[in-house]
Amino acid sequence: MGLVKDGSDRLHIDTPLMAESLMDKTLLEGTDGQVHDVAVDGRPAHPERLRDVFFPTIQAMYQRQDDWKDLDPKQIVQEGYDDIAEHHHEWAQTTRAEERARYASVLLDELPPGAEVLDLGCGAGVPTTRELAQRFQVTGVDISARQIELARQNVPGARFVQADITQLDLAPGSFDGIAAFYSIIHVPRQEQLKLLQDIASWLRPGGLLVAAMSAHSAKVDFDEDFLGAPMYWSGFDGETNQRMVEEAGLRIVSAREETVPEFDQPVTFLWIVAQKPVL
Numbered sequence: 564m565g566l567v568k569d570g571s572d573r574l575h576i577d578t579p580l581m582a583e584s585l586m587d588k589t590l591l592e593g594t595d596g597q598v599h600d601v602a603v604d605g606r607p608a609h610p611e612r613l614r615d616v617f618f619p620t621i622q623a624m625y626q627r628q629d630d631w632k633d634l635d636p637k638q639i640v641q642e643g644y645d646d647i648a649e650h651h652h653e654w655a656q657t658t659r660a661e662e663r664a665r666y667a668s669v670l671l672d673e674l675p676p677g678a679e680v681l682d683l684g685c686g687a688g689v690p691t692t693r694e695l696a697q698r699f700q701v702t703g704v705d706i707s708a709r710q711i712e713l714a715r716q717n718v719p720g721a722r723f724v725q726a727d728i729t730q731l732d733l734a735p736g737s738f739d740g741i742a743a744f745y746s747i748i749h750v751p752r753q754e755q756l757k758l759l760q761d762i763a764s765w766l767r768p769g770g771l772l773v774a775a776m777s778a779h780s781a782k783v784d785f786d787e788d789f790l791g792a793p794m795y796w797s798g799f800d801g802e803t804n805q806r807m808v809e810e811a812g813l814r815i816v817s818a819r820e821e822t823v824p825e826f827d828q829p830v831t832f833l834w835i836v837a838q839k840p841v842l
């Protein structure tokens with residue numbers, strides 16, 4: 564956190580060069596003309612220092628964020644994962660590994676051998692797609708060409724498609740299980756209900772969805788440097804997500820928030836297990 568409010572009108576800048584997360588215009592506008600109310604590293608900021616050092620930084624960051632706003636979110640995600648595919652793979656081996664394994668087990672335990680499973684946003688295919696492919700016929704889909712290239716090398720037994728998961732044309736009732744591990748969170752939230760409806764249509768009656776969705780509402784969440792590339796996320800709060808899953812025609816089997824430290828900060832996802840009703 565680069566800028567914190569202490570309950571009064573004071574604003575504290577807690578990293579001298581401003582944290583990348585410092586994107587909140589309302590907070591910053593509060594400093595306008597009131598430089599004596601701002602503290603740097605816990606000490607009152609000298610107005611000149613603030614004006615000369617911090618305001619240009621803030622302006623440059625606004626400019627960069629405005630530049631990114633003009634880009635298509637899908638392009639940010641696609642190019643981002645093309646750039647960080649290897650790094651993400653490495654990071655994911657130590658981050659949320661137990662969580663991935665536990666939720667992959669839901670499909671592994673519940674579906675019969677040979678079941679048809681779709682992995683939406685499969686990434687480089689490890690560990691999840693590979694585990695699923697040992698027991699099921701798996702199709703992995705990812706928007707990033709580099710992720711798909713790695714997934715083909717890592718999991719030769721599965722079929723992979725490079726595509727946007729919101730643009731898939733798949734036959735209704737063609738999958739017994741669908742995994743969406745940390746991928747719906749990268750889809751603009753106004754497209755997520757339609758995606759859930761598609762998922763419901765692709766499942767056979769009795770089929771299962773296992774998905775990590777957002778736990779907090781953010782129309783746009785943007786990081787200029789996520790593992791080395793700009794990245795975009797979007798999502799609703801947990802309750803809205805559960806309502807959407809039900810509205811899409813699925814019955815929620817379980818919905819649990821899972822919190823794990825990422826870069827030393829607690830990060831929460833809502834894990835949904837949902838079933839297409841048997842008519």
Ligand SMILES: C[S@@+](CC[C@H](N)C(=O)[O-])C[C@H]1O[C@@H](n2cnc3c(N)ncnc32)[C@H](O)[C@@H]1O
Nearest residue numbers: 644684685686705706707727728744745746749
């Ligand atoms: C955080 S990674 C997760 C990868 C893998 N599921 C895992 O658990 O490690 C998110 C993946 O979703 C993919 N993705 C994001 N938005 C997508 C979209 N609209 N269509 C297809 N893939 C998408 C990204 O390219 C990325 O590989």
